[in-house]
Amino acid sequence: MAAYVFGHKNPDSDTVCGAIALANLKTKIGEEAVAVTQGEINPETAFILEKFGVAAPEVMTSVAGKDVYLVDHSDLAQSMDDVADAEIKGIVDHHKLGDVTTSQPLECWIWPVGCTCTVLKSMYNYFNVEITKDIAGLMLCAILSDTVIFKSATCTDADKAACEDLKAIAGVDDMMELGMDMFKVKSAVDGTPARELVLRDYKDFDMNGKKVGIGQLEVVDLSILDGVKADLAKDIAALKEEGGRHSVFLLLTDIIKEGSEMLVASDDESVVEKAFGSAVKDGKVYLDGVMSRKKQVVPNFEKAFA
């Protein structure tokens, strides 16, 4: 029985490319594995897969009774709904340790680096398995995406070193140019419904018993969002009500200026000031230097909610 490899809900490029890379590695070391996703891929990921000629994984929403590997998450809320009924063989991730538990020993490669694909690059090295050109391209793009072309606070020397190696294998001449091309695709918002933009890179968290959603849109210039900002604010207010959430925050991140405007829909806006020292005004606040949900936003909110 093949094992299924998948990343978090609302798949981003690291989740999709990471699942493909791990399934490829496992298959090459003699353990049949298939990458799947929990939902449709986003435009950035579609751009990457097309560029390197790799088919999008199938969508799958139930894994009960199956052998599975989790990539890019270890939280139940971000995993398949019935993951507790699957046999979790392993986890490859770069986030904080979530609430997934197992009843059997497993394999965890979880490192404090900028991207799951950086961990996977080390795993290929460890198992002495050659990375093919197409898989290297996917992994390179995932790292450039997750580290916001090395600008994110989560980026480490290991991420940069992995990219140098992967760039050579993938035959990419200019990875900065590749990164900017990717972010232009990611920045495109014209004609996209507000809900789709909010959910493009969105995660729910349990913060001290309260359900808190945090989404992020990364753009090459915040002005790109001027025309849709009012709709986004309305939509996160609706999303908060629909899901019985305490708060929904949407980070509009300017990857060039290296800061985020955060749109806020919350039962208690004071948590934002508690978390970041800046008060919300008209449902928003600018957070200078804040680019990483994982390293800067989630930990601060967890302390504020504690």
Add this chain to the structure above:
Amino acid sequence: MAAYVFGHKNPDSDTVCGAIALANLKTKIGEEAVAVTQGEINPETAFILEKFGVAAPEVMTSVAGKDVYLVDHSDLAQSMDDVADAEIKGIVDHHKLGDVTTSQPLECWIWPVGCTCTVLKSMYNYFNVEITKDIAGLMLCAILSDTVIFKSATCTDADKAACEDLKAIAGVDDMMELGMDMFKVKSAVDGTPARELVLRDYKDFDMNGKKVGIGQLEVVDLSILDGVKADLAKDIAALKEEGGRHSVFLLLTDIIKEGSEMLVASDDESVVEKAFGSAVKDGKVYLDGVMSRKKQVVPNFEKAFA
């Protein structure tokens, strides 16, 4: 600030030797780290440390506000009581994934092998750090102990390969003889109070909301325990009452015959038949081929309690 490295409560040889080996590795790659234990070391571990000339780590019972690495466990119940107030920088383990969570990205090396020190051997290789003779001796003994000299169901080829390497580094001629010497120390029960024997290798588990304790004594011949068995049975009954536990099970494992007599103190003895297909008689049951708490006993009870 140095990071503190520690294993589970009621430290066994893998927990102590693993903590020492990880602290040694971290220090060598430039990250100051100190091994500590949550309690006094057992006679087997004392034998190992003396044999290879390594001092026992200090006992420590609070780590609030400190940077810490966990070895050989990822369950809150088995960790320091205030571990939630520490900064968990990493976990090196070989068990099922427990309920420890973090608010920051961390480093996890968790593999489905027989011993934490087998994972640590791979980490030394990965970081290209030389293992000194004394540390190699400790790691070798920990693997021989956790895998019951390769007889446990948890033993993998990786454990055996690690021992071959470590044996050469440690300058050990006959590792089977070393293993038997160790187990003779472990088997000694003369004059030891029943409670000390019960707790020598004991862990509490949360099984579907019920507190369940499982201890294990490994001996080279069950007859060694004839004189103390009645006291052990009385003691686990007392231990069950003291802690508000649903059950306490004590495995008396014959490492030569490769099976365990299990002493049972339980609010509902039928869980044993549910778990193993054999009924309890006079507070005990023989489980042929059962040697591993982690791989054979805990998963079966978890299913029976579910």
